[in-house]
Amino acid sequence: MTAIPTKAPKPTLGQRMKRLAKQYWKYRYLMMLLIPSIAMLIIFKYIPMYGVTIAFKNFKLRQGILGSPWVGFDVFKKVFSMPVFWTAFQNTAILGVMNLLVGFPLPILLALLLNEIHNERYKKVLQTVSYLPHFVSWITLSGLFIQLLSPSTGPVAALFRLIGAEPYYFMGEVKTFRWVLVVTNAWKGIGWGSIVYLAALAGVDQEMYEAALIDGANRFQRVLYITLPSIMPTVTIMLILRAGSVLSDNFDQIYNMSNAAMYKVANVLGVYTYELGLKNMKYSESTAVSLFLTVINFALVMLTNAVSKRVNDYGIW
Numbered sequence: 001m002t003a004i005p006t007k008a009p010k011p012t013l014g015q016r017m018k019r020l021a022k023q024y025w026k027y028r029y030l031m032m033l034l035i036p037s038i039a040m041l042i043i044f045k046y047i048p049m050y051g052v053t054i055a056f057k058n059f060k061l062r063q064g065i066l067g068s069p070w071v072g073f074d075v076f077k078k079v080f081s082m083p084v085f086w087t088a089f090q091n092t093a094i095l096g097v098m099n100l101l102v103g104f105p106l107p108i109l110l111a112l113l114l115n116e117i118h119n120e121r122y123k124k125v126l127q128t129v130s131y132l133p134h135f136v137s138w139i140t141l142s143g144l145f146i147q148l149l150s151p152s153t154g155p156v157a158a159l160f161r162l163i164g165a166e167p168y169y170f171m172g173e174v175k176t177f178r179w180v181l182v183v184t185n186a187w188k189g190i191g192w193g194s195i196v197y198l199a200a201l202a203g204v205d206q207e208m209y210e211a212a213l214i215d216g217a218n219r220f221q222r223v224l225y226i227t228l229p230s231i232m233p234t235v236t237i238m239l240i241l242r243a244g245s246v247l248s249d250n251f252d253q254i255y256n257m258s259n260a261a262m263y264k265v266a267n268v269l270g271v272y273t274y275e276l277g278l279k280n281m282k283y284s285e286s287t288a289v290s291l292f293l294t295v296i297n298f299a300l301v302m303l304t305n306a307v308s309k310r311v312n313d314y315g316i317w
Contacts, residue, residue, distance in 0.1 A: 050065070054287040056072060056073070057070055059287075076288050076292070085272065095178060095268060099182055099186070102183070103182070107189070110190055111198045114127060137252070138252040143256075149169070172261060177262045204231070208226050209226060212225070236314040237314070237315075240315065244301035246300060258271075273289050
């Protein structure tokens with residue numbers, strides 16, 4: 001009779017910890033390289049998290065964080081009772097959804113187009129040109145777009161006059177200002193965002209393309225049935241991460257490109273928090289808004305990840 005193989009016993013917690021300690025000791029010199037990064041993370045990320053308690057206190061600058069009295073959720077109740085908060089929340093949500101719908105697919109499309117270019121020199125030039133806007137500050141770009149879209153001296157207005165049309169002030173109308181923000185934000189980030197997808201495309205098995213070519217598949221069919229399914233895990237992870245920033249507005253862009261006439265749509269949570277905290281010195285209220293925003297973004301990441309795991313079995317964890 002042949003012996004029935006028995007299943008190996010599951011290692012205990014102590015055995016797993018001992019094994020892990022041996023691995024760390026084996027690579028101890030490599031682990032030492034992580035010390036500066038871990039120290040920076042603790043000093044600049046985790047220790048300042050204690051400041052979140054300001055949202056639950058009647059913060060007084062002279063008394064400090066420790067000396068200020070606790071008020072529980074009174075600050076949140078006060079913030080949520082302000083109509084201007086919900087206006088800013090609505091503006092942020094609308095702009096975030098527009099940025100997601102427009103800005104998320106464009107880097108994927110650019111990566112797919114660059115992947116189809118076989119002239120390496122021409123491809124590198126296009127990549128470099130698409131990356132450049134990412135390294136230019138919004139202060140510079142805001143001044144540039146304000147001049148370009150100026151209804152009096154801008155080249156866009158001159159083009160309108162050339163075709164016999166009346167110049168349109170895109171940054172002075174509520175119905176077009178949001179689209180100016182969305183389009184300029186997508187233009188600035190499209191090249192930098194495509195890097196991740198280009199890296200994913202580099203790992204696609206080339207033999208699959210060759211087999212599809214032999215079977216008579218055209219270029220569009222190869223992209224649709226080979227390229228996109230191959231990079232779908234990367235696309236899913238990036239979508240989950242992007243969903244967590246739907247309510248995180250681009251403060252630098254909006255603050256520098258907006259004007260008093262556009263306050264109705266430009267008053268997003270980032271601008272609202274800035275005015276509460278730095279202009280009006282209401283630190284408890286501004287911290288409460290930021291904490292509320294962080295909780296919502298975290299919930300969106302969890303929800304998107306759960307939906308993704310159900311739909312295509314891809315996720316962050």
